[in-house]
Amino acid sequence: MDYIDPHLHMVSRTTDDYETLARMGCVAISEPAFWAGFDRGSVESFRDYFRQLTEFEPKRAAQYGITHYTWLCINAKEAENITLSREVIAMIPEFLGAKNVLGIGEIGLNKNTRNEATIFLEHLDLAVQYNQQILIHTPHLEDKYQGTRMILDMLIGDSRLDRSRVLVDHVEEHTIEHVLENGFWAGMTLYPVSKCTPQRAADMIERFGPERLMANSAGDWGPSKPTAIPDLIMELKKRGHSKELIRKIVFENPKQFFSQSKPFVHG
Amino acid sequence: MNTKQDILDPIVERTAHQVIADEFLIARAKILELAATLDRIERSSGDVEDSIPMNLLAQGMHILCDEEVDKAKRVQLLMSRQYDPQWQHTMSITRKGV
Ligand SMILES: [Zn+2]
Numbered sequence: 001m002d003y004i005d006p007h008l009h010m011v012s013r014t015t016d017d018y019e020t021l022a023r024m025g026c027v028a029i030s031e032p033a034f035w036a037g038f039d040r041g042s043v044e045s046f047r048d049y050f051r052q053l054t055e056f057e058p059k060r061a062a063q064y065g066i067t068h069y070t071w072l073c074i075n076a077k078e079a080e081n082i083t084l085s086r087e088v089i090a091m092i093p094e095f096l097g098a099k100n101v102l103g104i105g106e107i108g109l110n111k112n113t114r115n116e117a118t119i120f121l122e123h124l125d126l127a128v129q130y131n132q133q134i135l136i137h138t139p140h141l142e143d144k145y146q147g148t149r150m151i152l153d154m155l156i157g158d159s160r161l162d163r164s165r166v167l168v169d170h171v172e173e174h175t176i177e178h179v180l181e182n183g184f185w186a187g188m189t190l191y192p193v194s195k196c197t198p199q200r201a202a203d204m205i206e207r208f209g210p211e212r213l214m215a216n217s218a219g220d221w222g223p224s225k226p227t228a229i230p231d232l233i234m235e236l237k238k239r240g241h242s243k244e245l246i247r248k249i250v251f252e253n254p255k256q257f258f259s260q261s262k263p264f265v266h267g
Numbered sequence: 268m269n270t271k272q273d274i275l276d277p278i279v280e281r282t283a284h285q286v287i288a289d290e291f292l293i294a295r296a297k298i299l300e301l302a303a304t305l306d307r308i309e310r311s312s313g314d315v316e317d318s319i320p321m322n323l324l325a326q327g328m329h330i331l332c333d334e335e336v337d338k339a340k341r342v343q344l345l346m347s348r349q350y351d352p353q354w355q356h357t358m359s360i361t362r363k364g365v
Contacts, residue, residue, distance in 0.1 A: 103300055121362065143347075146348045159365060174344050
């Protein structure tokens with residue numbers, strides 16, 4: 001089955017992974033800008049990273065018939081550094097015309113601090129100013145509930161935002177309802193250990209229905225499985241769900257959401 | 268949810284008997300892991316009985332055994348930091364008219 005992985009950090013993965021993804025049916029991915037595992041030293045370092053995301057990575061993906069899209073920002077972890085964050089935010093517009101950029105992301109919170117919230121709000125201003133879609137990272141483990149509620153407060157408090165153009169990622173059992181009932185899109189992230197499994201993602205689909213809901217692998221440089229979406233497809237098949245339902249979650253929904261950005265062309 | 272019904276075929280909704288048949292061995296393995304973890308803690312030196320993580324595990328296990336629904340969500344909330352609806356005020360986050 002053809003599918004789209006809406007959140008996958010391919011800069012951290014090998015070309016072999018692209019080949020495996022292609023064999024498994026992945027036709028497009030979207031790659032939000034994120035933390036490299038260490039704090040970058042300057043705005044120039046981000047400029048190089050954004051060039052990698054907008055120039056090099058789409059070519060590497062295209063070799064395997066995969067269309068590569070991306071989102072730009074300074075991630076929540078490095079947002080603790082306000083000065084650097086503002087320099088990066090000021091530089092982002094240079095790349096907003098690139099033909100694979102879908103919007104601003106993954107912005108969000110990490111430890112739910114004041115600085116993180118400040119930079120999150122400044123990213124919202126940037127997105128509004130340039131009419132960009134937004135992809136949001138919610139914190140993990142014990143910080144998730146608090147951080148997700150804080151993020152929703154900031155989004156709901158901003159009347160300029162079109163909620164149907166905002167995707168809130170890494171939702172779990174205790175946050176999904178808040179995201180969906182407020183009109184945002186929700187992404188479930190499948191992890192091999194410690195966080196959401198394909199089985200629990202299938203449970204959430206059964207409980208909340210497939211509207212405005214998608215799934216991703218968030219594969220990166222840490223323990224993660226870039227082919228997690230096929231695991232979810234298998235779990236849904238095993239439970240007897242229809243092809244239409246599965247296709248809606250793994251293909252039609254990301255397509256519908258991304259189609260609100262000009263560069264998205266996937267038929 | 269209305270839209271849920273349109274696409275979720277009612278015939279695929281498994282009975283409780285089917286679910287337990289499909290998943291008994293998986294759940295059995297998980298409960299065994301938990302039991303062995305508790306044994307491992309027990310035979311190690313030192314006392315963690317009153318520690319925060321042990322308390323959280325104990326409360327989590329209580330949720331598994333009680334009569335209430337929504338167990339996954341309740342375990343999640345148990346393991347979560349509190350949300351303060353006044354956080355923007357507490358952190359002095361001010362916003363221009365948006
Ligand atoms: Zn990510």
